Amino acid sequence: xxxxxxxxxxxxxxxxxxxxxxxxxxxxxxxxxxxxxxxxxxxxxxxxxxxxxxxxxxxxxxxxxxxxxxxxxxxxxxxxxxxxxxxxxxxxxxxxxxxxxxxxxxxxxxxxxxxxxxxxxxxxxxxxxxxxxxxxxxxxxxxxxxxxxxxxxxxxxxxxxxxxxxxxxxxxxxxxxxxxxxxxxxxxxxxxxxxxxxxxxxxxxxxxxxxxxxxxxxxxxxxxxxxxxxxxxxxxxxxxxxxxxxxxxxxxxxxxxxxxxxxxxxxxxxxxxxxxxxxxxxxxxxxxxxxxxxxxxxxxxxxxxxxxxxxxxxxxxxxxxxxxxxxxxxxxxxxxxxxxxxxxxxxxxxxxxxxxxxxxxxxxxxxxxxxxxxxxxxxxxxxxxxxxxxxxxxxxxxxxxxxxxxxxxxxxxxxxxxxxxxxxxxxxxxxxxxxxxxxxxxxxxxxxxxxxxxxxxxxxxxxxxxxxxxxxxxxxxxxxxxxxxx
Amino acid sequence: xxxxxxxxxxxxxxxxxxxxxxxxxxxxxxxxxxxxxxxxxxxxxxxxxxxxxxxxxxxxxxxxxxxxxxxxxxxxxxxxxxxxxxxxxxxxxxxxxxxxxxxxxxxxxxxxxxxxxxxxxxxxxxxxxxxxxxxxxxxxxxxxxxxxxxxxxxxxxxxxxxxxxxxxxxxxxxxxxxxxxxxxxxxxxxxxxxxxxxxxxxxxxxxxxxxxxxxxxxxxxxxxxxxxxxxxxxxxxxxxxxxxxxxxxxxxxxxxxxxxxxxxxxxxxxxxxxxxxxxxxxxxxxxxxxxxxxxxxxxxxxxxxxxxxxxxxxxxxxxxxxxxxxxxxxxxxxxxxxxxxxxxxxxxxxxxxxxxxxxxxxxxxxxxxxxxxxxxxxxxxxxxxxxxxxxxxxxxxxxx
Numbered sequence: 001x002x003x004x005x006x007x008x009x010x011x012x013x014x015x016x017x018x019x020x021x022x023x024x025x026x027x028x029x030x031x032x033x034x035x036x037x038x039x040x041x042x043x044x045x046x047x048x049x050x051x052x053x054x055x056x057x058x059x060x061x062x063x064x065x066x067x068x069x070x071x072x073x074x075x076x077x078x079x080x081x082x083x084x085x086x087x088x089x090x091x092x093x094x095x096x097x098x099x100x101x102x103x104x105x106x107x108x109x110x111x112x113x114x115x116x117x118x119x120x121x122x123x124x125x126x127x128x129x130x131x132x133x134x135x136x137x138x139x140x141x142x143x144x145x146x147x148x149x150x151x152x153x154x155x156x157x158x159x160x161x162x163x164x165x166x167x168x169x170x171x172x173x174x175x176x177x178x179x180x181x182x183x184x185x186x187x188x189x190x191x192x193x194x195x196x197x198x199x200x201x202x203x204x205x206x207x208x209x210x211x212x213x214x215x216x217x218x219x220x221x222x223x224x225x226x227x228x229x230x231x232x233x234x235x236x237x238x239x240x241x242x243x244x245x246x247x248x249x250x251x252x253x254x255x256x257x258x259x260x261x262x263x264x265x266x267x268x269x270x271x272x273x274x275x276x277x278x279x280x281x282x283x284x285x286x287x288x289x290x291x292x293x294x295x296x297x298x299x300x301x302x303x304x305x306x307x308x309x310x311x312x313x314x315x316x317x318x319x320x321x322x323x324x325x326x327x328x329x330x331x332x333x334x335x336x337x338x339x340x341x342x343x344x345x346x347x348x349x350x351x352x353x354x355x356x357x358x359x360x361x362x363x364x365x366x367x368x369x370x371x372x373x374x375x376x377x378x379x380x381x382x383x384x385x386x387x388x389x390x391x392x393x394x395x396x397x398x399x400x401x402x403x404x405x406x407x408x409x410x411x412x413x414x415x416x417x418x419x420x421x422x423x424x425x426x427x428x429x430x431x432x433x434x435x436x437x438x439x440x441x442x443x444x445x446x447x448x449x450x451x452x453x454x455x456x457x458x459x460x461x462x463x464x465x466x467x468x469x470x471x472x473x474x475x476x477x478x479x480x481x482x483x484x485x486x
Numbered sequence: 487x488x489x490x491x492x493x494x495x496x497x498x499x500x501x502x503x504x505x506x507x508x509x510x511x512x513x514x515x516x517x518x519x520x521x522x523x524x525x526x527x528x529x530x531x532x533x534x535x536x537x538x539x540x541x542x543x544x545x546x547x548x549x550x551x552x553x554x555x556x557x558x559x560x561x562x563x564x565x566x567x568x569x570x571x572x573x574x575x576x577x578x579x580x581x582x583x584x585x586x587x588x589x590x591x592x593x594x595x596x597x598x599x600x601x602x603x604x605x606x607x608x609x610x611x612x613x614x615x616x617x618x619x620x621x622x623x624x625x626x627x628x629x630x631x632x633x634x635x636x637x638x639x640x641x642x643x644x645x646x647x648x649x650x651x652x653x654x655x656x657x658x659x660x661x662x663x664x665x666x667x668x669x670x671x672x673x674x675x676x677x678x679x680x681x682x683x684x685x686x687x688x689x690x691x692x693x694x695x696x697x698x699x700x701x702x703x704x705x706x707x708x709x710x711x712x713x714x715x716x717x718x719x720x721x722x723x724x725x726x727x728x729x730x731x732x733x734x735x736x737x738x739x740x741x742x743x744x745x746x747x748x749x750x751x752x753x754x755x756x757x758x759x760x761x762x763x764x765x766x767x768x769x770x771x772x773x774x775x776x777x778x779x780x781x782x783x784x785x786x787x788x789x790x791x792x793x794x795x796x797x798x799x800x801x802x803x804x805x806x807x808x809x810x811x812x813x814x815x816x817x818x819x820x821x822x823x824x825x826x827x828x829x830x831x832x833x834x835x836x837x838x839x840x841x842x843x844x845x846x847x848x849x850x851x852x853x854x855x856x857x858x859x860x861x862x863x864x865x866x867x868x869x870x871x872x873x874x875x876x877x878x879x880x881x882x883x884x885x886x
Binding site: 342343347348350351354355358361362375377378379381385386387408409410411412413414415416417418422423425426427429433434435437438439445450461462471473 | 622641642750
């Protein structure tokens with residue numbers, strides 16, 4: 001039996017209120033009034049599609065063994081690098097084996113479902129025991145357009161395997177067409193589209209039924225048996241219910257009012273949400289759309305009861321900060337240039353040779369633990385930092401990224417450059433030992449307290465636009481999910 | 487057993503420029519100005535100087551690497567000249583080089599000079615640390631600034647001793663107000679104005695909880711000292727010189743940051759350097775024996791914990807001494823009679839020597855309207871780096 005063995009999701013903390021988009025741009029685009037409802041998840045200033053993928057993957061791997069993962073696929077249309085395998089950055093951050101086969105799957109939002117199929121292909125072919133997928137997107141809509149309201153940011157992650165399968169893979173059917181509903185040429189930050197009615201009538205209304213028909217012919221899918229149908233489109237698709245003989249409550253909510261259309265991550269995010277509520281015997285069908293379609297059929301197993309609860313859609317939806325500052329959003333997404341001053345305009349060059357030598361330290365947050373006295377330390381040391389030990393070369397690798405700690409001290413620095421001032425940083429004492437000098441994020445300075453529990457989150461630490469460098473590292477975030485209003 | 491440095495080296499001449507935003511002065515101007523003052527004060531000439539040390543920290547764009555810009559500016563005649571750097575403790579490091587040279591007998595007369603020309607770097611505050619922390623550290627360490635790194639100590643101190651933010655800030659404000667009162671009396675100071683507690687408390691936040699007046703000035707300036715043996719000093723100056731009683735430096739092992747014993751409310755290197763300096767100078771009870779101090783008050787919180795780290799105030803009780811005016815100009819141990827880093831200003835490489843300069847003036851009775859009555863022992867405390875990773879020098883000076 002091949003199928004899903006674990007899942008995780010990541011939805012960024014900030015939720016831009018759509019009415020604030022309209023308040024800023026409604027003078028220019030009054031026709032957006034009707035869609036300016038609810039909120040959409042948006043990356044913090046230090047997040048992008050790659051960092052979200054790592055955090056979704058972290059949630060997926062919680063309590064899971066990762067040594068036998070043989071394939072890793074990263075699906076997105078908004079990856080930071082055109083050349084430099086983004087999947088390898090993510091797999092290093094997730095501490096996967098270097099023997100993993102990794103690839104970026106991109107070019108269309110259907111990449112999210114195609115990555116799941118590629119992962120399961122490898123297992124079915126007997127090439128690997130486990131395979132992992134992260135699907136993520138952070139697409140930009142142009143100010144004054146509808147996509148600015150519709151697009152949201154999120155990531156989903158899955159682990160596939162043969163043991164402890166919680167949802168068995170029953171079959172799939174794929175279609176590939178050059179149906180240009182949306183497009184974004186290399187170098188263009190914004191999506192463009194053809195007429196929406198044509199997309200609906202000539203695209204969605206034709207391609208989806210074709211996928212269902214194909215699935216029925218190929219492996220006998222009976223649409224009326226579907227418990228949850230996850231159609232990854234930014235619309236209420238329950239009008240298809242009549243054709244498929246499915247009641248509206250069998251259609252998985254695409255979370256447009258809470259998250260927005262998260263592109264390549266949407267199919268996965270909906271599947272995770274469906275799995276969170278699923279019971280053994282449920283049939284879940286996922287439909288990824290874009291330049292064709294992928295239909296995937298899963299049947300939930302008894303093992304779903306054994307999967308420990310994890311940070312996925314429910315926890316991520318509950319952890320939210322309402323944001324009504326449109327200018328903050330456009331600044332963070334680089335839509336609006338801001339004065340960065342002398343401290344922001346010339347970051348130090350990044351030594352890629354240093355990054356290579358210390359890739360596990362920097363991307364994987366791996367320090368060292370003294371085998372003589374047991375003290376974890378970061379960055380890794382050769383001579384133990386414990387003054388009463390100082391053992392030489394008695395260290396073993398010790399990963400901090402998965403552990404929790406408490407705030408030892410902090411400051412909110414208005415002098416340091418940050419596009420989200422003040423720059424909040426301080427010391428964290430880890431619960432299992434070790435002290436880290438960390439940035440804090442996803443928190444307001446007024447809520448910071450000494451002793452507050454924190455965990456680690458993968459973030460964009462700096463951007464060096466002049467040299468084409470995105471520097472990633474880990475930051476501390478509050479350990480508990482919170483709901484706040486800005 | 488090493489014999490230590492006590493009474494082996496004398497300071498026979500010093501100089502210190504005006505500190506401030508010296509837009510029209512170059513680093514070379516400052517070096518020549520302060521050098522001419524120092525040799526004139528010592529009553530010697532260039533050919534009498536056998537070795538020299540120069541301290542400069544940040545602005546290699548203005549001074550340049552190596553000691554060459556220094557020896558060229560002063561036209562030193564092919565003698566040994568060395569540039570030293572140890573963050574904000576660089577000034578005292580240049581002094582240490584000169585003092586050790588004389589004490590070892592390697593030479594009779596040596597020069598120590600510190601300079602910094604920060605106001606050509608374009609930064610308000612210190613320049614960015616991004617290029618200065620090594621290629622790996624800056625990929626993992628936060629984008630720290632000096633105020634932020636020291637503010638972390640205030641957060642911790644407030645939490646440990648149960649001060650809420652307002653109470654803590656008020657204690658710190660009194661420290662800065664005292665230094666402003668002193669700085670107003672100093673014609674060479676960068677900031678020469680008194681400020682009220684109210685104004686200090688209302689100032690904008692630089693790094694929570696530190697506001698503008700909790701932070702020292704960032705200045706241009708230079709200071710220099712000529713050192714020799716007490717025997718030569720006597721011959722050249724009679725009794726008009728001071729002696730080095732102790733000179734200690736402590737550099738962190740990294741345990742504050744990588745081990746969890748340090749509680750974040752003190753500076754470990756200050757404690758180490760202070761204890762060793764007292765032992766070297768033969769001081770048993772610093773609160774009774776020290777007559778004045780020039781502390782590294784880069785931030786108000788630094789000065790507060792230094793009172794405690796140097797065993798003058800009890801741990802956690804500096805507030806009581808601050809409230810009673812113990813450290814005021816007319817108090818029992820005046821701290822920063824010249825205004826300190828806070829008001830005299832902080833040209834990094836010069837600051838350690840500027841502290842010694844004030845001790846020199848006070849011990850020789852030359853401090854004018856801020857003169858303390860009959861001081862016998864004066865202490866300097868010159869701290870580099872951040873509380874969590876620091877290097878600290880403590881010097882003790884006495885009359886001939």
